[in-house]
Amino acid sequence: MVDTKASDCQTIGFFYGVNGKKLQRQYKDYLSDFKSWDQKSHAQDWLLFAKNLGRYLSLDETAFSNGELYTIVTNKDAKGKKGAIVAMIKGTKAEVVIKILCMTPLKERQKVKEVTLDMAGNMGLIVKKSFPEATLAIDRFHVQKLAYDAVQEIRIKYRWEAIDAENEAIELARKNSLKHIPELLPNGDTLKQLLARSRYILYRPSNKWTENQSKRAEILFKLYPDIEKAYRLSQNLSWIYNNTEDKTSALVRLAKWDEKVRQAGFKSFNTIAKTMSIHYLNILNFFDNRSTNASAESFNAKIKAFRAQFRGVRNVDFFLFRLTTIFA
Incomplete structure (x- = not known):
């Protein structure tokens, strides 16, 4: 205590x-026990708790202070509590992380059956070299986030155009000694406001919109059909993840989604489709156990809350000691 x-x-x-x-x-x-801590001499570079190794792991990265990244391996069975931290290694270089993880005997590492991760190439290499018997399952939320970001990219492009148009209209009004009065849309938004205030609704399924959000979306989609088309693509991808139970069905549905993307002609979505085609085997592995990196993301949130409680990280060694005392 x-x-x-x-x-x-x-x-x-x-x-x-x-x-x-x-x-x-x-x-x-x-x-x-900070002064006698057995990992103090190398704490800032790496921490390893081999006894916390489990069959199902998550691999992710997080920043402690000044944007310094650490690669973190966590045991899902610990559910973000004591025994959660398997390893914390400074940086994201695959060869460095692999070297530390391989300090654990191969026999123990071969017990790992599945590791969830994102689509970064270094993460996949870490798993393959460190846990040779493990299946790689790409986290669904990293895939979906790419689609959500692509939708927002289109919205932001139109928003900048609306801002430029409004600025030009204001300058023109000033030159003619007139007061600029922006045109209001049926819901009371200006065009610039409509595009700014639509950010949140483009992340949510339409059945969860409020009445005001539904009105805003109706106006937005009428003025910008491209945004509606992109929104439907992102929601269709979410539907596939939510309503598919096996790899075979997932493969068929993702192939159909890929075709819709190609027909839509959005550059950003085509990039997503190509990325998914490269990683499709590991993406499909999600549907075996529907494993996600939610535990890792939750643990990252705990680290950030822990850091905020200490009002930042002044003494990294001591911060890591306290963190691992609770979670390792």
Whole structure:
């Protein structure tokens, strides 16, 4: 309990009338096991907890401070609690991560049956070299995010055009000593506002829109058919993931989706389709167990909350010690 309760010594010090900074130093130097921590000498470069290795893992990356990336391997069975961290390795270079993970005996690493990850090439290489018996399952949310981003890219392009048009109209009105009055759409938005306020609704299925969102979408799609077409493509991809139970059906449905993409003629969606065709085997592996990287994303959120609680990371070694004391 001391470790978790001491996470904010300033607050504790305030309540008990003692100097928070001194209390924090006392905790770090005397009350905790930080000085005798067996991984302290290499903590900033790598941490390995081989005993936490499980059959189902997640592989992801996160930033601690100043954008410094760490590759994190987590055990899904721990559900983001004690025993979750298998390894934390500074950087994303595959050869470095593989070297650290291979410190664990091959016999133990061969017990790993599945690893969920994103589509980054280095991540796939890490899994293949470190866990030779594991199936690679690409996380559905990384695939869907590409489609959502493609929709937003089209919306943003039209938004910049609307901003330019409004600026030109304002300048023209000033030259003629007139006051510029923007045209209002049926829902009260200007064109610029419509495109800005439509961001959220393009992430959601239409059956979850509010009445105002439905009106906004109706106007948006009438003025910009391209946005509607892109939105339908992204939602169709989500439907495939939500309503497909086996690889065979998934392969057929994704092939049909690919054809729709080609017919639509959007450059960004064509890029997504090509990316998916390269990784299609690992994408299809999702449908075996419907495994996602949600546990890894949740753990990343916990790390960020942990970092925010400490108001940043001043002493990286001590931060890692406290983090691993709770989660490893």
